[in-house]
Amino acid sequence: MTSTQWPVYQVFERPAPGRPMRAGGSVHAVDAETALQNAWAVYGRRPTAVCLWVVPRRLVLMKTREELGGLSPDLGTRAESDQTFCVFRRSGSKLVYDEGPQVVAPSAEQAMVRAFNDVEDCFACWVFPSTAVTSSESQTAECAFAPQPYKWFRDHKSFPIVALLREIRADAAESNHA
Amino acid sequence: MDQLAKLAAFEARIARGETIEPGDWMPDEYRRQLLRMMSQHAHSEIVGMLPEGAWITRAPSLKRKLVLLAKVQDEAGHGQYLYDAAESLGATREELIDALHTGRAKYANVFNYPTRSWADVGIIGWLVDFAAILNQSMLAKCSYGPYARAMLRICSEETFHKKQGQEIVITLARGTSEQRAMAQDGLDRWWWPTLMQFGYPDSESPHTATLKRWGIKTKTNDELREIFIKEIVPELRLLGLEPPDPELRFDEATGSWRHGPIDFDELKRVVNGNGPCNKERLAARIKAHEEGAWVREALVAYNAKRELSGVH
Secondary structure (H helix, E strand, O other), X not given: OXXXXXXXXXXXXXXXXXXXXXXXXXXXXXXXXXXXXXXXXXXXXXXXXXEEEEEEHHHOEEEEHHHHOOOOOOOOOOOOOOEEEEEEEEEOOOOOXXXXXXXXXXXXXXXXXXXXXXXXXXXXXXXXXXXXXXXXXXXXXXXXXXXXXXXXXXXXXXXXXXXXXXXXXXXXXXXXHO | OOHHHHHHHHHHHHHOOOOEOOOOOOXXXXXXXXXXXXHHXXXXXXXOHHHHHOOHHHOOOHHHHHHHHHHHHHHHHHHHHHHHHHHOOOOOHHHXXXXXXXXXXXXXXXXXXXXXXXXXXXXXXXXXXXHHHHHHHHHOOOOEHHHHHHHHXXXXXXXXXXXXXXXXXXXXXXXXHHHHHHHHHHHHHHHHHHHHOOOOOHHHOXXXXXXXXXXXXXXXXXXXXXXXXXXXXXXXXXXXXXXXXXXXXXXXXXXXXXXXXXXXXXXXXHHHHHOOOHHHHHHHHHHHHHHXXXXXXXXXXXXXXXXXXXXX
């Protein structure tokens, strides 16, 4: 029996055109291409996601304020040259990790500290190199599923319960009257 | 910091309404209870695909077939959201699935009953999903971030399931006498299992106090059950349907609903593997997992081959 414990890919979604990305959840997949397909099957069906990213979890640095302790900007200098990092933060009373401005830093740890320092009420933060993203909008990523912004089965108008109940109550009132 | 000071700091965070994330310190018992709840919940979603899935080929119209297909696929997605949340506490997917397939894991009692008619699909969508919504909208406010986020996504989808189920039952209730009888028969068979779905009475739920203090639950099983009855009974009666409980009545004095005794021995039997369909459900899950093995193997082989040839 083959192992099913494939690598985990974090899934990020754009809920509507022009809106920032936000964290959705995760999928397991052998590679980024199948991760993107799995992500469409799960995260792009009912919700109206218009774009999805998948990022290998091993490349995502995840820290909470508690884990980071006192925020010290001095984490030592790293040998790597500067890279661009994507930042997702849970701040204020919000429950979801929202995309913040990208940070250019020599390491993920330093990007993390900067991302925390940028906003006052940040509880938890994820950072990863922008090169780690496989996007459904990429020209090279193969994706078997196109975004489906309209789904009739998620249109409340398809299930007019309130109107139906009103009709039934009116009928009942009429027959009582008669 | 010693354990007691950490616990005090943790409980202060909960009291302030903060949400805990996987990297934060948490008591072992908090972790254990959450893992138990999230894995049971994930398994329930996956097994929950089976009773309704049985009606996909027999749905009475193309529209109803599409709605049902989408619903069953939603349940698979809910399982995925919840396995993801459970994995955030260190469980692996393989351990979770293995626990289900070897009968060690528990899941919701309701999915171990047979779906005998099309009306059952409506009754499940309306009643069982509504019961789930009450529990899940409470958990969407729970103190553990990954669980709360999974619940938020699930609740918005379950709202559709409830409407879709209710619409099926309304259609039957306004149909021929045979259709009305079918709806009543479905209600007769699903009423008690749905009430059991809320779990054991508060007097027999030893974890409730701790779960409430740590912000995992905000309402008890009996409180949720009461809300369910209060909401659903008038809507059923409006359609001329009556729950199979001669003792069911609204008590004007207390402003609450009284119902007859719930057979919690039945709940215990069903949850522990001895319900009408437990064996059939597990066998179906194992069969699907084994028959899908070649797909997983092919993906691994394809990926290995590409890595060898450097195409990536």
